Amino acid sequence: MTTSATARRLRGFTGAGYDKGRGLLTQALWFAVLNLFFVKWWFPPRLRPAVLRAFGARVGDRVLIRHRVRVQWPWKLTIGDDVWVGEDAWLITLEPITIGHDVCVSQGAVLCTGSHQRRSPTFEFDNGPIRLEPGAWVAARAMVLRGVTVGAGAVVGAGAVAHRDVPAGAVHTTGGAR
Numbered sequence: 001m002t003t004s005a006t007a008r009r010l011r012g013f014t015g016a017g018y019d020k021g022r023g024l025l026t027q028a029l030w031f032a033v034l035n036l037f038f039v040k041w042w043f044p045p046r047l048r049p050a051v052l053r054a055f056g057a058r059v060g061d062r063v064l065i066r067h068r069v070r071v072q073w074p075w076k077l078t079i080g081d082d083v084w085v086g087e088d089a090w091l092i093t094l095e096p097i098t099i100g101h102d103v104c105v106s107q108g109a110v111l112c113t114g115s116h117q118r119r120s121p122t123f124e125f126d127n128g129p130i131r132l133e134p135g136a137w138v139a140a141r142a143m144v145l146r147g148v149t150v151g152a153g154a155v156v157g158a159g160a161v162a163h164r165d166v167p168a169g170a171v172h173t174t175g176g177a178r
Contacts, residue, residue: 012122018094018114021075022056030055030074041067052077060101080134095127095146100134106158108141115146133168 020027037043038051048065056075063079066087071077076093079085080101087107091097094114105111117126128147135153138144142156150156151168159174166172 006119006121008123009121010123014122014124016124018125018127021073026055027073034070039068039070043067049079052079066107086140094125096129097131098129099132100136100152102135103132104137105132106138106140106142109138109156110143111138112143113146136166138162 033051033055038048045064045066048069049059049063052059052065052071052074057071057077057079059077059079060081060083062081063083063085065085068088069085070090072091072093074093076096077091078096078098080099080103082102083099083104085091085105086109089105089108090110090112092110092112092114097111097113099105111130111132113127113130115126115128116123126146130144130146131149132138132144133150133152133154136150136155138150138156139158139160141158142160142162144150144156144162148162148165150162150166151170153169154166155171156162156166157171157173160172162172
């Protein structure tokens with residue numbers, strides 16, 4: 001089997017098609033709040049949803065967000081009621097992330113809406129939204145990649161990578177779907 005290698009010319013990267021959704025001042029303010037307060041162990045968990053709302057996120061009731069949770073752009077985040085987000089989770093919202101009600105995103109999990117076109121010499125973006133439907137569970141250190149929907153009641157097991165949709169009720173582990 002032959003493969004053709006793409007010669008990378010990253011200097012030509014344009015970032016075409018990616019819109020951060022807010023101006024530089026809002027971005028800078030969010031990064032200051034995120035790093036000086038939001039992620040800290042001493043910052044009260046009951047205030048984290050309010051802070052996200054202040055930056056444009058839509059956050060439901062009874063949402064628990066533990067410390068060291070990072071959110072790239074809160075204005076691209078929607079969280080339903082009764083959601084738990086564990087320590088060290090990272091929500092990379094280059095595109096929207098929608099989290100339904102009664103969802104658990106466990107410790108160290110990553111929801112990453114960004115990627116790159118591997119065949120593009122300038123490595124242009126290939127981003128897509130993520131949707132976690134009601135009752136889904138993304139277990140510890142699992143990763144959900146761009147464009148993926150995790151169906152209602154589905155599980156992405158500890159350490160697994162969901163690179164395509166996980167059907168409702170399915171369990172996706174490091175060995176694949178079960």
